[in-house]
Amino acid sequence: MESFISAENTNQPNPTPFPLFPPGIPIPPTARENAVTATAAKIPTPFLLIPKPEPVEECSTPIPIPTATATANNEDIKPIFHSGPHRETLTAPTPPSATSSDQNDSENALYDEFNRVSQLFRMAFGPGMQQLEASPQNEFSNDTVLDPNSGAIVPVPPPQQHGGYGNGNDAGGGEGSSSNGGNMSLAKRSIRSKDLVRVKDLTIKDMRHFREVVRRTRMIYDSLRVLATAEEERKLMMADWKKARGDLRASNLMKTCGLWLNRDKRIVGAIPGVCIGDVFLYRMELCIVGLHGQTQAGIDYLPASLSSNGEPIATSVIVSGGYEDDMDEGDVIIYSGHGGQDKHYKQVFHQKLEGGNLALERSMYYGIEVRVIRGLQCEGTVNATGKVYVYDGLYRIIDCWFDVGKSGFGVYKYKLFRIDGQPKMGSAVLKEAGMLKRDPLCFKPMCCLSLDISQRREPVGVRLFNDIDKNRDPLCYEYLPKTNFPAFVFHQTGNGTGCQCVNGCFEGCFCVMKNGGEFAYNQSGILLRGKPVIFECGPFCRCSPNCQNRVTQKGLKSRLEVFRSRETGWGVRSLDLIQAGAFICEYTGVVVTRQQAQILTMNGDALIYPNRFTDRWAEWGDVSLINPSYVRPSFPSIPPLDFALDVSRMRNVACYMSHSSSPNVLVQFVLYDHNNLMFPHLMLFAMETIPPMRELSLDYGVTDEWTGKLAICN
Known part of the structure; x- marks a missing residue:
């Protein structure tokens, strides 16, 4: 696990922030171009991991980030590595006014959180799994202090000094621990942490494990939601009862029991176990898995009041067409900031460079990528809006400016580019499936071997598709x-x-x-x-x-469609959600x-x-x-x-x-x-x-x- 004082600007003791322009004043092109150039030069090169076999499921891959530049004083110092995946904690240089006790508390709070969460869910979902053990390669005393201005790796005490991460008791880095073994209260457990971390070095085994954790967590949520809906239906049939939303009831129960994922660390970049293309029926599902922490706002960010350097940092955005000035071209998004709308979602006054708007600008300056979730209308959904939320991967913010919107009011705009090397966007797959439902021959018609192998024995047709070889075996069976x-x-x-x-x-x-x-x-x-x-x-x-x-x-x-797969031979997929x-x-x-x-x-x-x-x-x-x-x-x-x-x-x-x-x-x-x-x-x-x-x-x-x-x- 590595802890970075800053992901960028490692050679500057106190990096000068990008000028924060007040509302109504456009950002000067020269300053913007300099910021974009500096940011683009430090954009990491993504890498791909081998997908899960049989059937293949493309998971979102953590994007590597540049390592901090070692100085002459600490170039021989190596981080502590623990077994399994680890995180980089992104923090800014400690302000001069901060006390030494604050620094010690911050250092003591840095430990391998993902190993702890991993073991917690392994015990909850797999009683037979062995306890995960840490094996640090290097040890540092609590008195070790590195150059605070170098941006070098800060040594982290072994997990045992924090009560261990294998028992799953202290989900908040020691916060809320008690004398009964360190169990944290439910109120403490629901509080989101101020620590920004990025997950890296996930192995195939780690990816499969965290995928299973996310799957089972979502299955608990769906089970609770369905049971709550059935209870609502019974009450509605019995008496005049005010209908409550099953998705909210299910999420509140899980939050009370501490089953929300990634609450005690705010993850920058990919969420382990969440795959690009995953579809969520409700906004609360995004909160439960930690993909987007806001139940209503479209920008999720670490507020300035919780940030170590007093600046907000954005981690994810939802693109759903709620602002008239948005432009979505898939890999390129012109995203409008929030604020300035009335209850009818019309722009009625100028936006301000604060909150989520400022957080997006700060993320652009520091070169921090954001997760993009698209809200799309989808046929066959159960929610009242008919909308689903699709995770489309990581984007980098390369530009921001203040402009006059279509309604004549000032709007902050941000240009987002999708990072290369990621699986295909889930929203693009949904659109292609919709096109196939309307016209089954619109995509590679020569590879469609049959529009209905059931020969009308099913209420809907079963398509046969093969774009790999000349195999036609499913047509040989009755x-x-x-x-x-x-x-x-x-x-x-x-x-x-x-x-x-x-x-x-x-x-x-x-x-x-x-x-x-x-x-x-x-x-x-x-x-x-x-x-x-x-x-x-x-x-x-x-x-x-x-x-x-x-x-x-x-x-x-x-x-349904029977299709030819290189990994599984013949497989089955659905054109419908x-x-x-x-x-x-x-x-x-x-x-x-x-x-x-x-x-x-x-x-x-x-x-x-x-x-x-x-x-x-x-x-x-x-x-x-x-x-x-x-x-x-x-x-x-x-x-x-x-x-x-x-x-x-x-x-x-x-x-x-x-x-x-x-x-x-x-x-x-x-x-x-x-x-x-x-x-x-x-x-x-x-x-x-x-x-x-x-x-x-x-x-x-x-x-x-x-x-x-x-x-x-x-």
Whole structure:
């Protein structure tokens, strides 16, 4: 871990700040050009990390920054390195008025925070993981003092001097610790830190770990939000009740329990575990993962009152077209400062160079990159605005000026350039997916092998695309929209029994009681929590086809595409945004018994074994970190499954989904056309919000005694 007194201007004891011009006075072109030239000369060269294989998921890569120039007094001094990723803390030179105790407090607060957060979530999400140990290569005494004007690396005491970072108890660098082992109070834990840090040197293992931390945190949030929405729906049906927003309730619960990420350090640059192209349905999700800390403002920054040098620093911006003077060309953005608008979002007076506006100018001067999140209108969203937020990567601010806006009032404008070497922008992918939905042949029409491999057996078409080779294998199989069960399975249909709900099922009806007395889905068809098996209303129920308890039997809704991938062979992605908890499709095949499966494996294994799928369903709706008394659902129970799905001749789109140990799709057993617990349907639901064109993946499980190997169709 390295601590920089300043990311730039390392040879100046007290760097002269770029002139802060008052509102109404344009920045002189000469001064602006000098600042841009000085900043551009120090822009770091980005580097790429190997993406996550099978399926490949392009994560945002930390951008390297220039190292501080060592002076003659400290060029032999090396930083302390700890195992795993580390951070650079960006601070300005200590003001002359600061006391020595302030300096000591600042030095004592610098420790490997990411290792601590890493271990905290490893204990929370993976009880079997071993504790991470620090192995510093060099040790410094607390009395070591380097030249404060050199901009050299400040030595950091070993983590043990701060109570350790492996127990996850002091989330604030010692702030709020108590005598009961250093546990920090919830009020202290929710306070954002003033430390600016940049994450660097992430290994592939680190990237995968932090990706999993972010995924599970978002899954907790989505589960809470869906459950809160279902509670709201029940109250609205019972009485005149003022509707509350489920996204706010979920975020407040997580904040109270200290589950917000990156609160105790303000990260400059990429957020570990957040990939370029990730889509967020609500602004509160951005706050939970630490991507953008403001619930309403478009500029997130460290205020001057908290900054060590008294100057604000911007860390992220949201580009959503809220200002009429904005211009967005993808890689180049002309971003308008904030302020000067009325409640109708019209410019009514001049903007001032303060707050976020000043922070953007300071970030330009110091060469500090900012994260860009775009707010876009998207079809099929659940929020009231119909807008989603897409993370598009890191940009550098190369220019700023004061100009007269379209409304005739003064507006501060900033020119942002996207840093090269990053994955494709998520907003561009969303636009391409929208174009494909309107015209499936608008992009490489010769590579589109079929507009619908299901041949209208699905409610929506399933596209086949291959721009890599001449393989056409998916066209060689008969498409099977529903699982083909043997006739004897339907002998246990319950003798024609079903619910008698004419106008729709209600709590307490026959089918709801089979599910443990609660609906399995909300009114939008989103899975509330995973269960061993779900009973949907069937052919003998009197409820309408639009019943809340009929979801998976209606078939495919998202426009899926089977595509050729260099990493995974054949894969599956969606042209639509898939919400967390939403039904995707059924995993179909021809059901064969154990004895039949043993015969078929002699001629090559093309079987899928339902008992091998891991119980990922238990993760969806698991709120044990919020409610310690939460118990994993065990009712309705299901016996061990003793059949396989033969996909050697007949299959559907699900058979081409790739295997992953960190999947975004889960398998949920469902019964609706029969009541034989030995032969449920394999229904697939989204474990997270899946952006368009991102590959879908399943956890096919481990080997068993049948064949001794993992059977993946493709």
